[in-house]
Amino acid sequence: MNERKPGFKTEVVIVASAFGADAIRRDGHSFWAAAAARAGANGFEVRRELFADDADAAPDALRQLGDAIRALGLWAVYSTPATLFAADGSLDLDALNLALDEAAALDARIVKLQLGGMQTGTATDAATLDRALTAILKSSAQVVVENGQLRAGGTIDAFASLFSALPEASRALTMTFDTGNWLWAGENPLDAAARLAPHVTYVHCKAVTGEGARRFAVAPAADDAHFAALLAALPANVPRGIEFPFDPAALEADAAAKVAWLSAA
Template sequence: MQRKIMVVTAAYGHDVVRHAGGQIALLPIIAGAKADGVEIRREMFTPAELETLPDLASAIESAGLLACYSAPEPLFMPDGTLNPQLPALLEEAKTLRALWLKVSLGHYSDTRPFTLLRDWLDSSGMKLVVENDQTDCGRLPPMQRFNAACHTQKLPISLTFDMGNWLWVGDSPEAAAQQLAPSVGYIHVKAATSHRDSYRAIPPDEAEPRWLALLNALPADVPRGIEFPLEGADLTTVTRRYVDLLRKE
């Protein structure tokens, strides 16, 4: 089966997206590049756009694309409780007819309010994927503890493995892949290079071969999302180049 390639709208940059007319305006580019789907980013909506999710869902379907939905929200709040916005976010993902909702882990603790989380997921019928972000909450130890708890509780949750974010928090991406690979349901593909006192994302073919070895250590049959900068005069051609690269690697 051909692996699925998703294009994250944020890869084009906020200014480009706004100038184009919002995320809906990128769908012809992504479809023209022969990608399988689009990752819609909640933080890139205007308040007015957030009110038109059914229209966006129809446009995505008309373009022949799958959708996933990313919200810049933690699953767990600073006090260890579940984010009270999660039911509303799951409903938004459902309105978009998304494959899953993606959030970050947040402040996971051993209080484990998993019965409520299971109820919310069962009620929505929506899958949840939890990403390692660029904060201490997204480091390997808390991600491991949460993942182990999900297995124990048999929760319908998988992980988004962001290949670059481990570097931002000082963890080894390779060690993370060794520990978490069996639970990964979605991969955010990006390479990173040192930039000042941190890192910046770059296209993988501009990076050292490390990115490919890391990608090969992850499941080959889960969707891959392009989350590195997509820039150029012809965005469809640029996007198609990387869709083809990630589909065959």
């Protein structure tokens, strides 16, 4: 699926957490968005859970942050840890509407939620999906759900069932494919790519080290054949987000190198 024309470069987003959660909470997203711009990124992912204060999520604060990101020549992704589906599998319409409102204030191009739901999946009945799509279609941002690190909201079957139940022509709801999170949930990322690639409009990139609950996100090695195979199985014309940590001893130099590499990988 990853078919590139000569010279084509994929858009690259730097996820705020790649600079370190403590740094974002200390300095604010605007400070590190400037670092992302200097590194040559196309976009910057704002993480709601890294706001130092709830006041940072107020409409005026989000508008100011969005203005600052655009002034740097970047576009914004708005990421919230909220789930589209509640723990009982039902649609959490309040969480969806809040995420859409906050993304609108930021003027985000993409708004990302976790899928949520139960280990067995989410509600996929027509009435539930109609309510979700009615809200989503009011948004100017692309709405995506991400595979998380838990079985609830992190299985291939849950995403496949949801997308198969959506109207065939609908692209209002798509997914963020996190290359590493599948492992936490006990799923095979290559199997996930084979089944879900047509629904992917944003890729979160990372490799994983460790076992079981003691897993950590790391930068993929240049010779990581598994990661290369994943990128080859996913669309090349959708943005790729750097969610692995940069080298703390050379943050900006490493960020620039990783942006250049991932845009051409």
